[in-house]
Amino acid sequence: MLKVARETxxxxxxxxxxxxxxxxxxxxxxxxxxxxKEPDKAQVLVQEVVMPTLSAHYxxxxxxxxxxxxxVLGKDDLQAIAAFYATxxxxxxxxxxxxxxxxxxxxxxxxxxxxxxxxxxxxIKAVQAHGWTAxxxxxxx
Numbered sequence: 001m002l003k004v005a006r007e008t009x010x011x012x013x014x015x016x017x018x019x020x021x022x023x024x025x026x027x028x029x030x031x032x033x034x035x036x037k038e039p040d041k042a043q044v045l046v047q048e049v050v051m052p053t054l055s056a057h058y059x060x061x062x063x064x065x066x067x068x069x070x071x072v073l074g075k076d077d078l079q080a081i082a083a084f085y086a087t088x089x090x091x092x093x094x095x096x097x098x099x100x101x102x103x104x105x106x107x108x109x110x111x112x113x114x115x116x117x118x119x120x121x122x123x124i125k126a127v128q129a130h131g132w133t134a135x136x137x138x139x140x141x
Contacts, residue, residue, distance in 0.1 A: 001070050001075055001078075002066055002067065002070050004070075004075055004078045004079060004082070005066040005067070005069040005070035005073070005078050006062060006063065006066040007082055008066075008069060008078045008079075008081050008082040008085070009062050009065045009066045009069055010062055011082050011085035011086065011090070011094065012081070012085055012094055012097070013062065013094065013097070014091070014094030014095050014097060015094075015095065016058060018095065018098070019097070019098060020051060020054060020055055020058065021051075022098030022099070022102075023051070023054060023098075024046055024047075024050075024051060027046045027050045027051070027054075028042045028043055028046050030050075031045050031046060031050070
């Protein structure tokens with residue numbers, strides 16, 4: 001079962017080099033978040049350290065994902081998914097996954113920013129309705 005899941009996940013990831021290269025830009029951002037503010041220096045560290053490390057451990061990522069897939073999906077479903085990813089459309093989907101993931105993440109962030117003001121107002125009213133303060137303490141009776 002785990003073998004079928006591993007093969008399915010590997011097909012879903014698509015080309016190993018393309019998948020890894022799609023991780024480079026977000027890693028530059030991560031370098032900047034941890035204090036390497038100059039983009040050129042962050043890029044050098046990503047190319048010299050981050051990407052080789054991720055590449056060396058890529059099979060571990062596939063194994064982790066395969067265990068998850070094997071937990072949630074049965075063998076028949078995994079084989080059907082693998083069969084789809086072997087088709088031309090499946091291969092195009094696999095190749096587009098990194099770009100689609102970025103688009104989905106940006107869309108999720110945009111959506112959350114759009115609903116945040118409404119949610120914040122409702123949360124404040126709910127906290128007040130429960131008699132709570134913002135710090136989680138209840139108001140003295």
